[in-house]
Amino acid sequence: MTSETGQRRVGLWLVGGRGAISTCVVYGLSALRRGALEPIGLATETEPMRGLDLPGFDELVLGGHDVCSRDFSKSAGELVSMGILDGDLVVASADEASAYEANLRSGPLDGPDVGMADLDPRSAELGGAPPRDQIAQLVADWQAFEEDQGLERTVVVLLSSTEAAREHQAEWDDLEHLEAALDEGREQPASLLYAYAALSTGRPFVNFTPNLGSSSDALRWLADDRGVPHAGQDGKTGETLVKTVLAPMFAARALKVLAWQGYNMLGNRDGEVLHDPAHRQAKLRNKDEVLRELLGPGERHTQVSIDYVPSLADWKTAWDFIHFEGFLGARMSLQFTWQGSDSALAAPLVIDLARLAAFAARAGEGGVMDHTACYFKAPLGGGTHDFHHQHLRLLEYAARHLKT
């Protein structure tokens, strides 16, 4: 995976750059560059994807936006105390972490979010500015980053907290109406402004959150029109991943699922935000809808909940109970408990997606990156939620693009 020096540097811009996932991305990439870490969790380091001409670990340059002002090393310290980041690794990557922190900028606060403890006042101010001004600021930050670092292009990845649910706005359905709304200064979700800013200026955009991002018709049209690749939404990291692997098994065996109850617990900042019902809504919808598609029509009881359990911190713990009927009406059950670090699960997917988005952009591909459906709870391109089918599409994409 050699590269011509200098010309291949790609920016990976993390929105939510002081959060736990970003912290894992920053330290993880640093350790990968040093060869101090196995590339576990990175599908792009397995066959056939590793045969693609993806940006190398040393070709990715990191920067980001955030709305809080807390020290980046504090995020790292918390992950060390949770047993996720290794203390020695943090020490060894201190210089790279400092370089990254120098590339962090204040991002616009989403309108409804106001109560955060360590809120960056410039973010609050920016969030209150007219949307066109916010967009201009984002683009200016990226341009400065690219010039400073001598980058070929920047991939923007949305990793911010779940935004409060909003009513659907008619202007999201049509690019012309959206442009008009922006001109009129109508307030928009921060995630939409990021997506607009990126796609309208030719920067690939990945929405790893359940936020609106580029999922509206207006933004899809924009991406298609400008020929910019984008992907999303809502990273499939844990319980939902297992769900989309198990549910097709029941369908394939013609077993009748009577009930599927999913209980999620987590204690990180994401959990704190999701504690608020307004923020939880979008997340739960994505988690529950996969079952409807995978198990087909029929009467059954499904439920999914997320509870905030502070002591678990980043260690997402989920229990699913599946009640099903077999031949002769016999009632059976499968239950599973998933215990994983949400951030350590998400970080390699972010790196995978950034590499794939950069690859697609370089290959001149625009619009929804259908082959990344396996990374998302609610893939923009639609289609089945069956993980294995989705994964086959990624394998096929890689096979088609293998360099010759």
Add this chain to the structure above:
Amino acid sequence: MTSETGQRRVGLWLVGGRGAISTCVVYGLSALRRGALEPIGLATETEPMRGLDLPGFDELVLGGHDVCSRDFSKSAGELVSMGILDGDLVVASADEASAYEANLRSGPLDGPDVGMADLDPRSAELGGAPPRDQIAQLVADWQAFEEDQGLERTVVVLLSSTEAAREHQAEWDDLEHLEAALDEGREQPASLLYAYAALSTGRPFVNFTPNLGSSSDALRWLADDRGVPHAGQDGKTGETLVKTVLAPMFAARALKVLAWQGYNMLGNRDGEVLHDPAHRQAKLRNKDEVLRELLGPGERHTQVSIDYVPSLADWKTAWDFIHFEGFLGARMSLQFTWQGSDSALAAPLVIDLARLAAFAARAGEGGVMDHTACYFKAPLGGGTHDFHHQHLRLLEYAARHLKT
């Protein structure tokens, strides 16, 4: 799925005909014919398989061999008391059950098995006869059955208990040597004799057990030579099914499985037989090998055990613990508990396989039925254990053969 009356009757011959799986097949088919049961668990009743010209439920005629003499209604009573069979359904199917019992014959006892409580003395005697005589008796039983019932053909399905493990015999590698060994009267596993008797006389053969059956090179050659379809081995009903669905997920996500411990408990006759280490060996080998193939090379600790817990009866309960490493070395786990009725899970697969075998025979297909790999822990045709890949092969087979 109409049929020309009389000409389409297909025999489904159950070896182990007094056991729990056969009992579920007999009562289940009876209820399906009456329309008193949903076809849950039958993949052949879902699209696209249901579009194939498979034998209908009312076209399957049941008979079987067994080595024990206990009353068939006793088997049914036990399943009722376990909450698997419905009491009313048993009463409503009493006549069909009697008709079936009239079609049961004494099968040869496998040499090493001698201690059974309700052993049929004719089975012991037959098991001690020269192998050619045993084969002749089996064929004679089938011919009489076919003539009595006016059958188009008979599919033989092996559902007997796990045989004691044996050293590999050189004669199994080559049909000529096997024929010679049979001529010389060298003792053979009962499962091999059933397979030989069926395949050599053109009868499709399905091995749902971990026993040798038709899996040796000699028997495969025989099936290819005579153009008879066969399938096996070791039905994938429960814990292993879940394993072959979950393991590919870890591989696809490049997560590193450190340990996979599987603890199985069951209390039915199968559990009793498996309590004996000599019988357990083959079963455990099949259950463990799937992980090796699915997770690829690498150091990891896998273990699978089966314990006999009488109170569970047919309710197989399994706990699997998967310890894995994610990005940054974070240690995570997934554990699941499976609670299912082994017989109610197996019975619809038996019906599926019998229908598919009859279909293949009618279509003139001989040799290993590769498209049935998803039904087995150790598919004769080899290939991946990835359930979803296996299932795609079944779907593709069905799509190719859809009647026009």
Add this chain to the structure above:
Amino acid sequence: MTSETGQRRVGLWLVGGRGAISTCVVYGLSALRRGALEPIGLATETEPMRGLDLPGFDELVLGGHDVCSRDFSKSAGELVSMGILDGDLVVASADEASAYEANLRSGPLDGPDVGMADLDPRSAELGGAPPRDQIAQLVADWQAFEEDQGLERTVVVLLSSTEAAREHQAEWDDLEHLEAALDEGREQPASLLYAYAALSTGRPFVNFTPNLGSSSDALRWLADDRGVPHAGQDGKTGETLVKTVLAPMFAARALKVLAWQGYNMLGNRDGEVLHDPAHRQAKLRNKDEVLRELLGPGERHTQVSIDYVPSLADWKTAWDFIHFEGFLGARMSLQFTWQGSDSALAAPLVIDLARLAAFAARAGEGGVMDHTACYFKAPLGGGTHDFHHQHLRLLEYAARHLKT
């Protein structure tokens, strides 16, 4: 446990007499009398309680009130189909069940409950009558039952569905005020009317539900004043039982519980009623308070929820996750899954309590039966929720009263 014929017949009056628990009591007692059932689940059949001169199984005569009109045999049929009641047992007890059904009367509907499908119109009417009239009707029903059956006394056991939560009323704090409120015709919870009717007429009262019953100061005063034994409230059958056994272990070992999450699922009529937040409130409060008492002061996160999962029917399934800290700050966890039939767990406790209440009444004991705390989630007598401490009190009571 011989008895002088005729003089020792004791009435066991089941409020909620057509429900699942009552059904289990009726058929279970019938089978116990015939010697067709092991006395599993009955602590009164173990030492030292079995040494007490308790009413024998053949001395208990059953009757009851309910607000629905559905056939009693329908309740039995449902329990058979759930695998809880044995079909043969139901047939063998048919005469006793009919005799019981003849003793069922229409009880008053609790005011806020109006929407039930099979509501007995006489119950709705009675529930709308002035409270003094309702009480008079209950007493009249009991008197007629006692005369018809030649009973020594009647123990009233409340097994009705959870009532909608109500604001605390000042009149409940004082008997005089309550009497005045009744005179004025102020509406009261049905459970309070049952308790008042029983205690004011010298009939022992057991509240197995989370409903108000005899738990107010006014009613306690009444019971003390009349010297009538009463017990309650909210039977400790499953998940809470396990909680009150495990929590003291953490306290005794000085382990620091950080979080205790309890997720309950059930699908019976009780589950349906609890689906309504107004009804769920009282139940959840009792389930959660035990942890506060057992684990002592300190910051921790506890949560308990009940979800209605229809397919589970009477099979209550609960998952508890306990996150705790050990020495050196190490984070550990214990999780358990409980799968039990709620009604089959409750029924023997009802029989135990009825026998103990009859024994206490005969012994001239009045007021709260402190020794029965181990049977309840919110024992009327207060004290620790530690099950083993509570159980020791029962053992000590029995030892004190052993017949000489």
Add this chain to the structure above:
Amino acid sequence: MTSETGQRRVGLWLVGGRGAISTCVVYGLSALRRGALEPIGLATETEPMRGLDLPGFDELVLGGHDVCSRDFSKSAGELVSMGILDGDLVVASADEASAYEANLRSGPLDGPDVGMADLDPRSAELGGAPPRDQIAQLVADWQAFEEDQGLERTVVVLLSSTEAAREHQAEWDDLEHLEAALDEGREQPASLLYAYAALSTGRPFVNFTPNLGSSSDALRWLADDRGVPHAGQDGKTGETLVKTVLAPMFAARALKVLAWQGYNMLGNRDGEVLHDPAHRQAKLRNKDEVLRELLGPGERHTQVSIDYVPSLADWKTAWDFIHFEGFLGARMSLQFTWQGSDSALAAPLVIDLARLAAFAARAGEGGVMDHTACYFKAPLGGGTHDFHHQHLRLLEYAARHLKT
């Protein structure tokens, strides 16, 4: 808990002093002395035990024997990487750890154990010496330690790996015969030599392992005769603790346990040793016998297994499945998963026991410390395994001895 300076220093001698439990004791005590750690897991820091005049954390002086030579800091590093010890705490306690390591001596290797990688050659040599010589060496080491450190007395705690199972020897039944056997130079388990050396010289002895230690009649006699307190055997830290809390619940509720399957997995040095069936035997016996006592007579299936899963390291993971029958024959289940650090669970119990043993010795109490039964899987004093009953005995002991 003030003390007269100098006169109250008590030695805590750890046999297995380089192992994981000892490492947790050493760093934990150091942090407790600095006030840098909450006393979680220490029952002696809760009421009423904390009212006893126990040796304070700053009064305990640590030393020990081991048969391996690996660096103590290596043990600490392993526990840090497992997420059990905190890296900062290790740094802060470095001086105390060095002081401790200076007090470590070579102990005798148990005869049958020969294959260890980092075996201390002096241990092998000492283990081959005549038993009287081994005893003399142990006593000499303790005397030197006490003189150097100015100690009031030394409590010897056995934390060594599980010894290979041995045939019962007649000489263990009688002190006179044991003395003769020692005189004759007949080989003895190392654990017995430690117990003999301690008890014969007036040093309290605690056996935290399943090894023979002081459990034979000969050694009990010795302890009684010399008036020396001793306690054991086999620390009750995890799965068995939960068992002895849950099993009495089933008995108290008269529920019929049909099967209790316990599967333990661990990957530390203890797990490695237990991987060998000869070493596993004693451990499993203790784990299984508790159920027999607690559940009473009756036919049931119980099983307990321990598997070595290297990746789990010190994180003992256990799954127990309890199948039980309730009223009316309904079959129910309870299953639990325990995930805890074995060493972090054991260390505070070791500190508790050392403090209690020093207290008993100072109070002039000799023989088995019956009040410590709650700490052991196989308490020397016998009695019930019911944890809550055992714990009440500790509370009563403390209440009796509260200083006035």
